[in-house]
Amino acid sequence: MKFDFGTYGRHCEVDTTEAVPATVSGSIPDYMYGEFIFNGNGLSKIGDSNYRHCFDPASILQKVTVSPSGCRYMSRFLQSTTLARNREAGAIVVPEFGTRVQAAGGGGIFGKLKKMADVESMMSDNTAINVGRFNNRLYAIGVTPYYHELDEKTLETKSRVNLYKDEGIVVTCPHLERLGTGALACVGQSIGVTGAKYCVIEYPDGDGSPRVVARISPRWRLHPCFMHSFGVSERFLVLFEQPMSVGLVDAVKDIINSTCFVDSVKWLPEESVIVTLLDTKTWKTYKKKFSFEPQFILHFCNCYEDTNGDLVVDFMSYKGPDVLHDFYLDVMRAPKEVEKIREHFKSSLMRIILPLSADDSKSEIAVTPQVLAEVPMENPRINPNYLRRQHRYVYGVGITDDDCARVSKVDCMTGEEKRFVQDGIYPGEVIYVPRPSEQAEDDGTLAVFCLFSAKKDLGCLLLLSASDLTEVARITFNAVDTITNPAHGQFFPATA
Numbered sequence: 001m002k003f004d005f006g007t008y009g010r011h012c013e014v015d016t017t018e019a020v021p022a023t024v025s026g027s028i029p030d031y032m033y034g035e036f037i038f039n040g041n042g043l044s045k046i047g048d049s050n051y052r053h054c055f056d057p058a059s060i061l062q063k064v065t066v067s068p069s070g071c072r073y074m075s076r077f078l079q080s081t082t083l084a085r086n087r088e089a090g091a092i093v094v095p096e097f098g099t100r101v102q103a104a105g106g107g108g109i110f111g112k113l114k115k116m117a118d119v120e121s122m123m124s125d126n127t128a129i130n131v132g133r134f135n136n137r138l139y140a141i142g143v144t145p146y147y148h149e150l151d152e153k154t155l156e157t158k159s160r161v162n163l164y165k166d167e168g169i170v171v172t173c174p175h176l177e178r179l180g181t182g183a184l185a186c187v188g189q190s191i192g193v194t195g196a197k198y199c200v201i202e203y204p205d206g207d208g209s210p211r212v213v214a215r216i217s218p219r220w221r222l223h224p225c226f227m228h229s230f231g232v233s234e235r236f237l238v239l240f241e242q243p244m245s246v247g248l249v250d251a252v253k254d255i256i257n258s259t260c261f262v263d264s265v266k267w268l269p270e271e272s273v274i275v276t277l278l279d280t281k282t283w284k285t286y287k288k289k290f291s292f293e294p295q296f297i298l299h300f301c302n303c304y305e306d307t308n309g310d311l312v313v314d315f316m317s318y319k320g321p322d323v324l325h326d327f328y329l330d331v332m333r334a335p336k337e338v339e340k341i342r343e344h345f346k347s348s349l350m351r352i353i354l355p356l357s358a359d360d361s362k363s364e365i366a367v368t369p370q371v372l373a374e375v376p377m378e379n380p381r382i383n384p385n386y387l388r389r390q391h392r393y394v395y396g397v398g399i400t401d402d403d404c405a406r407v408s409k410v411d412c413m414t415g416e417e418k419r420f421v422q423d424g425i426y427p428g429e430v431i432y433v434p435r436p437s438e439q440a441e442d443d444g445t446l447a448v449f450c451l452f453s454a455k456k457d458l459g460c461l462l463l464l465s466a467s468d469l470t471e472v473a474r475i476t477f478n479a480v481d482t483i484t485n486p487a488h489g490q491f492f493p494a495t496a
């Protein structure tokens with residue numbers, strides 16, 4: 001069977017706002033009771049106006065409730081300001097990562113000056129990538145400087161946090177990470193009169209607003225690097241500055257000319273990846289920087305200090321950013337150069353070891369990445385109890401050499417892979433839930449949100465043994481309309 005790239009480019013017109021019952025096969029472990037909430041692309045067009053890139057469509061939130069009294073599925077479109085403006089206009093009027101818009105009001109010099117004075121009106125608040133909880137509330141998260149608070153029961157949008165207004169942030173990583181200090185953090189980017197800054201944002205566990213605790217200058221003052229995620233060890237926050245940047249002048253031109261971000265991104269294959277460490281107690285930058293050969297990175301797997309005091313960083317890596325350009329919706333819906341796309345999708349699980357224990361007077365140390373496994377996959381997850389400490393196993397989703405979608409478990413010690421494959425099933429995101437009294441690192445269950453190639457309104461949450469990837473249970477549901485592939489999701493266990 002040919003890999004169905006079209007599962008990445010689906011459009012959902014109607015959300016399933018009334019929870020529908022799901023059918024269950026197998027036996028659900030009781031520690032899986034709770035809610036699995038996913039965020040990702042929903043509406044890929046508004047009226048006759050189509051989004052161009054898989055990073056752009058309007059968010060749909062999807063929830064699978066797992067309980068002893070039965071399982072249910074529901075979904076709801078995020079009610080962002082961007083969606084409201086687009087719907088009111090009957091077309092896409094706010095640019096996204098890969099979607100340009102026609103200049104509203106005809107442009108002209110006065111239109112352009114007006115836009116320069118009102119940058120915020122041209123920034124999308126479509127938080128379509130992830131969900132997270134802070135302030136004891138649930139939020140939808142994207143790469144924008146906004147978060148939307150959600151009603152956990154109905155998934156309705158309740159309010160909006162604006163980090164642009166409060167902290168000058170213009171983009172954020174769509175991942176929140178728990179630091180060794182216990183605080184929850186994210187990394188964003190701000191633009192000021194002195195150029196761009198990477199900003200570490202801390203989120204309160206109780207009431208209070210997110211606040212910037214550190215601002216760091218990028219390697220190129222006017223060209224901050226593309227950054228989707230960051231790493232966290234017990235002592236450090238780890239930033240990768242990959243050789244892919246967007247010039248601030250170009251970004252402003254994009255806003256004025258209503259073009260999009262992807263047009264301004266530049267890949268510089270002669271440049272290294274620069275690693276900056278921030279002490280998470282003092283927020284001081286570590287005295288040395290590190291560098292390694294250029295590669296394109298979306299996701300960290302884990303970071304930890306080893307017994308020598310060196311810092312181990314595991315991540316998924318691509319040779320270059322071609323995968324970003326493959327993710328145009330028309331390419332995914334009707335791929336012409338499948339071999340090329342498959343080649344671009346080939347990621348590797350990599351490790352760098354930063355020699356913190358070495359007595360070296362150099363201010364920048366070049367390190368050599370080692371390949372842990374050449375198993376193409378994305379959205380890597382580990383047992384969350386092993387975050388910031390030595391782990392052995394990494395889980396993710398990818399494409400097999402014979403064109404099937406798969407869930408993989410990679411052993412970082414041996415490079416061996418175990419996989420789950422079934423014809424026609426397309427795993428979207430893996431969530432690791434540890435057994436409460438776990439006896440081993442892989443003593444838990446994976447929850448995998450899956451689509452079916454042949455039936456667009458059918459989906460399932462597949463529960464697999466984290467040890468051998470055998471199927472433990474399957475929760476199957478029918479939506480009112482098409483089920484789309486989520487970008488990321490999280491598990492919120494039921495409270496007793």
Ligand SMILES: [Fe+2]
Pocket residue numbers: 174175228229298299488
């Ligand atoms: Fe991500």
